[in-house]
Amino acid sequence: MTQPSLITRDLTIRFGGHVAVNAVSCAFHPGELTVIVGPNGAGKTTYFNLISGQLTASSGQVIKDGVELTKMAPSGRAHHGIGRAFQLTNLFPALSVLENIRLAVQARAGMGWRLLRPVSHFRALTEKAEHYLEATRLTARAHQPAALLPHGDQRKLEVALLMAMEPDIYMFDEPTAGMSLDHAPEVLELIAGLKRDTSKTVLLVEHKMEVVRALADRIIVLHNGELLASGDPAEVMASQLVRDVYLGKSEDAA
Amino acid sequence: MSMKPTYGSIGVKLVVLLIAAALLFAPFLFQDVRSIEVAARICIFIVLVASYDLLIGYTGIVSFAHTMFFGFGAYGAAILLKQMGPGWAPVVLGGLAGIALSLVIAVAIGLLSLRVKAIFFAMITLAAASVALVLASQLSHLTGGEDGITYSAPDLFKPATKLLVDAEGKVLKIAGVRMNGKIAAYYFVFLSSAVLFGLMLRLVGSPLGTVLKAIRENEARAEAIGYRVVAYRTFVFCISAVVASLAGTIYAVWLKYTGPETALSFDIMIDILLMVVIGGMGTMWGPVIGATLLVIAQYYLRDLMGAAAEAVSSVPLLPELLNPDRWLFWLGILFILLVYFFPKGIAGTAMEKGVRQ
Numbered sequence: 001m002t003q004p005s006l007i008t009r010d011l012t013i014r015f016g017g018h019v020a021v022n023a024v025s026c027a028f029h030p031g032e033l034t035v036i037v038g039p040n041g042a043g044k045t046t047y048f049n050l051i052s053g054q055l056t057a058s059s060g061q062v063i064k065d066g067v068e069l070t071k072m073a074p075s076g077r078a079h080h081g082i083g084r085a086f087q088l089t090n091l092f093p094a095l096s097v098l099e100n101i102r103l104a105v106q107a108r109a110g111m112g113w114r115l116l117r118p119v120s121h122f123r124a125l126t127e128k129a130e131h132y133l134e135a136t137r138l139t140a141r142a143h144q145p146a147a148l149l150p151h152g153d154q155r156k157l158e159v160a161l162l163m164a165m166e167p168d169i170y171m172f173d174e175p176t177a178g179m180s181l182d183h184a185p186e187v188l189e190l191i192a193g194l195k196r197d198t199s200k201t202v203l204l205v206e207h208k209m210e211v212v213r214a215l216a217d218r219i220i221v222l223h224n225g226e227l228l229a230s231g232d233p234a235e236v237m238a239s240q241l242v243r244d245v246y247l248g249k250s251e252d253a254a
Numbered sequence: 255m256s257m258k259p260t261y262g263s264i265g266v267k268l269v270v271l272l273i274a275a276a277l278l279f280a281p282f283l284f285q286d287v288r289s290i291e292v293a294a295r296i297c298i299f300i301v302l303v304a305s306y307d308l309l310i311g312y313t314g315i316v317s318f319a320h321t322m323f324f325g326f327g328a329y330g331a332a333i334l335l336k337q338m339g340p341g342w343a344p345v346v347l348g349g350l351a352g353i354a355l356s357l358v359i360a361v362a363i364g365l366l367s368l369r370v371k372a373i374f375f376a377m378i379t380l381a382a383a384s385v386a387l388v389l390a391s392q393l394s395h396l397t398g399g400e401d402g403i404t405y406s407a408p409d410l411f412k413p414a415t416k417l418l419v420d421a422e423g424k425v426l427k428i429a430g431v432r433m434n435g436k437i438a439a440y441y442f443v444f445l446s447s448a449v450l451f452g453l454m455l456r457l458v459g460s461p462l463g464t465v466l467k468a469i470r471e472n473e474a475r476a477e478a479i480g481y482r483v484v485a486y487r488t489f490v491f492c493i494s495a496v497v498a499s500l501a502g503t504i505y506a507v508w509l510k511y512t513g514p515e516t517a518l519s520f521d522i523m524i525d526i527l528l529m530v531v532i533g534g535m536g537t538m539w540g541p542v543i544g545a546t547l548l549v550i551a552q553y554y555l556r557d558l559m560g561a562a563a564e565a566v567s568s569v570p571l572l573p574e575l576l577n578p579d580r581w582l583f584w585l586g587i588l589f590i591l592l593v594y595f596f597p598k599g600i601a602g603t604a605m606e607k608g609v610r611q
Binding site for chain 2: 054073074075076079084090091092093095099102104106107108112113114115116117122125161165
């Protein structure tokens, strides 16, 4: 087995008395797509926030390729190869689609501090942004403000932003949430495409079982902030414990 | 592949070009003392408002300390010109001192409070500006207190200076305008303002400018894709403070007087806010239009109303309404109308009109 690219060790966050994520230890490997499942309020998005830095852990560690990122700001983690897409569409609304993607490309290239040459001189950045526009089939929308896109295209742009960051770790939080049936496969195809590059690690929070079956190499189940199960998708989904959680029986059983 | 500019944005740029041309030839176009005062004030305020737009329009930072930085630059030059006598050394040293002080305060405020909520940051800047205003009136042995400081500008700018002379050794006249120190002083103001404005224009068009807009649009996402938001914010706060400080130094040299009213008062802060709102935020053309319009209104609305009152003197009630003493009332109405019909400011609203296919 390859070395894990991302490790969380006893990762915990408390909000007052409430423990939202409780001592989650897990390793993620390159070339592997892990789907994180669990009922609402299980701590999936919070777990993501701890890895990508929107929240800072109360205790435990986040380690990426041997580098500890636990206390780092989100921008620092992005430079260490952690890329995150959001559950609620989270774009730069007044800027054009192309500009949205160009910003991600520019961040990746570390060129944000160039302040005396016009943007148009940096052709390579724009070309790369156009490449990702094409990959996500948004070229026709290039010059529209992100806010005016239909919901499905906004979700695609969300994915395009993440792809343009060219991270080592891709983190998708319900990438097809609120999408119509004819748009969802496009996004799932893009995610499946990422798996072909065996140096990349993909983490995906998803509810829809057909998506889990189609994409997952591995499943981890979170419940009440704790890691309940981890392993082969079919086996995990078949286990009694997981069934109980999904059917809401575990509370009574405990 | 890029989109065609709208007719509105072409129109806005034409207006800006017209204003630039008028300012460039102001001493020749408007040959009276007051007009030159107005033109110089417009130049300074374009720079001051544009530097404020970097904060509020481009990055989404609300600060009330912009006049404080303007004041640092003005008082720096004023105090040294008073202490050392007229010359370039006090101007340069005073300007540098203003920049240094502005940078120290901007970095301190920025690092302490740019991480926190916008409203808290705005309050901190308000507090800092109030302290600066109180200090300026308290340290009267240095600042002249409420009376301010009167001093002489460098010799080059003295009205008696002969900039160009004819064969007989008299001051040369070009198009009826005497080439004396006053002309030199005006072009000092115009050129330094043009350079500062050009630098800011360059800045907003650069990759850094796009990051500032990204922060304004969605701070959390800008951070998530890899931009250290607090560093960019602190940086733009510093740049804007330095430019404001330099504008203050230039204004101090031009006015040969610096006091709380001309360089530090909250009235100036309110003027800056009005100019950026009326002109249009988030575009460098907005401050040009806003500053020009407001300075002209402040100087000429009374005259205009006086003339209008004369003209309608035979009609009942109207002359009363148009009495020059009521100019602030009409200025207020003008603001409300402008904000109502141009919700994104004149430049911002106009640039969206006339989309070309």
